[in-house]
Amino acid sequence: MPELPEVETIKTALNKSLINKKIKNVNVLQDKFRIKTQSDFAKRIENSQITKIKRRAKYLIIVLDNGYSIINHLGMSGQIKILKEKPSILDKHDHIIIECNDICIIYNDARRFGLMIYEKTNLLNEHKLFKHLGPEPFCDEYNGQYLFNKIKNKKSPIKPALLDQSIIVGIGNIYASELLYDAKISPIRPCNMITLDECNKIVIESRHVLERAIKAGGSTLKDYKKPDGSLGYFQNAHKVYGKENQLCPICKSNINQKHCIKKIIQAGRSSFYCSITQK
DNA sequence: AGTGAGGCCTGAAAGC
DNA sequence: TGCTTTCAGGCCTCAC
Numbered sequence: 001m002p003e004l005p006e007v008e009t010i011k012t013a014l015n016k017s018l019i020n021k022k023i024k025n026v027n028v029l030q031d032k033f034r035i036k037t038q039s040d041f042a043k044r045i046e047n048s049q050i051t052k053i054k055r056r057a058k059y060l061i062i063v064l065d066n067g068y069s070i071i072n073h074l075g076m077s078g079q080i081k082i083l084k085e086k087p088s089i090l091d092k093h094d095h096i097i098i099e100c101n102d103i104c105i106i107y108n109d110a111r112r113f114g115l116m117i118y119e120k121t122n123l124l125n126e127h128k129l130f131k132h133l134g135p136e137p138f139c140d141e142y143n144g145q146y147l148f149n150k151i152k153n154k155k156s157p158i159k160p161a162l163l164d165q166s167i168i169v170g171i172g173n174i175y176a177s178e179l180l181y182d183a184k185i186s187p188i189r190p191c192n193m194i195t196l197d198e199c200n201k202i203v204i205e206s207r208h209v210l211e212r213a214i215k216a217g218g219s220t221l222k223d224y225k226k227p228d229g230s231l232g233y234f235q236n237a238h239k240v241y242g243k244e245n246q247l248c249p250i251c252k253s254n255i256n257q258k259h260c261i262k263k264i265i266q267a268g269r270s271s272f273y274c275s276i277t278q279k
Numbered sequence: 280a281g282t283g284a285g286g287c288c289t290g291a292a293a294g295c
Numbered sequence: 296t297g298c299t300t301t302c303a304g305g306c307c308t309c310a311c
Contacts, residue, residue, distance in 0.1 A: 003304065034287075034306070058305080076305055077289075093289085111288045113305060156282065165306080173304050241304090267283060270303090 002074040004137070004170030005213035007058050010080050014053045014105075017082060018062070021100035022049050030095035033115040034075060035129075037096065044068055044118045045098075057133050057169035061124065069121045071129065075113025081106040134167045137206055142168060144200030151191035151199075158194055159187030160267040162206070171206060174241045175213070177272045179205040181240045181248070186278040187271045188264070240272040248274035 002010075026042035038044070048064040055061065060080070062070040072080070083104045086097060096107040096116050107116050119127055134150075135141040150167050151158070161167060162176045171179070180187050182205040185198055194202075239249055244263040251257040251274060259276050 006304090032288095073305080075288095076303065109288095110290065111303090111305095113288070154281080160282090163305090175304090268285085269305095 002058060002076075002078060003172035003175055003213075004055075004058055004210055005216075007055050007060055007074065008214050011053050011055045011060060013082060014060075014062070014080070017103055018050045018053060018100070018105070020049060020051075021103060023047065023064075023098060023100055025097075025099040027097040027099075028095070029090075029097070030093075030112070033095075033109070033112050034073070035115045035117055037116055038118060041096075041116075041118055045070060050100075056130060057136070057165060058172075059129065063121055067121055068118050069124060070116065070118055071124075071127070072107065072116045073114045073129075075109060075111060075115070077111040078107065078109035078114035081108060132166045133169050134165060135169070137168060137170050137210055142203060144196055144203050147203055148194070148196045148199040151194060154191035156191060157188045157266055158185065158191055158202075159271050160269070161191050162202070163267075163269070168206070170210065173269050173271075174238065175206070175209050177241045178238060179209045181273060181278060182209060184278050186275065187266060187273050189279075240274060243272060248277050250274070250277045 023045055024047075026046050028037055028041055031037040031039070031041075045064060045066075045068065048066040048068070051063045051065050053060065053062055058073060060072040060074075062072070064070070072078075074080070081094075083106065084102065086099050086104045090097075090106075091108060093110045094106050094108045095112075098105040098107075107114075124130060135146070147168070151161050154161060159176050159180060162171050162179070163173065177187065179202065183198070183201040185194070185202065240261050243261045245260045247257060247259075248261055251259065257276065259274070261272055261274050264271050264273075
């Protein structure tokens with residue numbers, strides 16, 4: 001599930017409930033993730049106080065007052081649950097439990113493609129997970145000229161390039177399809193055939209699609225503590241993603257239009273697009 | 280150097 | 296119904 005908007009939503013939720021909380025007890029029931037959780041993870045963070053929660057790309061960073069930070073990534077199937085207290089019966093795949101005085105955070109991840117580790121806060125920027133990352137989609141550095149320079153010599157199609165976190169972070173497989181639809185650019189267009197003008201469009205639409213999702217995710221925050229403790233994820237109203245063989249919203253209004261949204265595989269990932277609307 | 284395939288895992292859905 | 300196969304929204308490593 002998690003792309004940037006989901007992580008941003010969780011960050012907001014955690015910022016409302018975790019600031020200044022003292023970590024009393026930590027249970028690591030599973031340490032085998034994309035990166036192994038350090039064996040002294042619990043010892044390192046217990047008895048520290050949470051200073052702030054940040055996000056970088058799709059990573060959640062919990063900054064502690066003892067010079068360390070917790071780095072968390074949700075992979076494909078990860079969840080952060082916010083509960084009042086540690087439940088007497090844990091769910092399947094509840095892997096790491098972090099208990100504070102009146103709040104309990106649980107990292108649940110069925111496929112274990114995510115991770116939860118600690119790192120010294122002053123070394124975060126040099127961490128191998130962060131070093132290669134490109135700019136955030138909402139920062140000034142990410143603009144049409146930047147994107148144009150980054151991709152002008154690439155011959156790969158544009159869609160896989162948008163998933164490359166060293167070019168731009170936070171865009172996942174769903175939003176890559178959606179933003180290219182909004183920009184009316186075909187996912188199969190080679191990068192070196194994309195004009196500066198089109199790069200501007202891609203930048204604008206990538207921000208739009210993420211903004212909409214964050215806003216909608218934020219609006220579900222009021223009930224982020226559902227009975228089962230799981231966070232309510234934003235169910236995006238996708239225009240092309242998962243809409244194979246349906247008409248796109250623009251073609252729908254054209255009575256003579258018979259072509260449908262196609263599903264193709266690019267670099268091993270599915271892409272959805274309308275060959276009429278997107279050039 | 281840049282690119283695509285394979286692999287990490289489990290579970291839901293589709294296929295038989 | 297029940298077993299098997301396929302597929303999944305991320306990302307890293309490894310060949311070419």
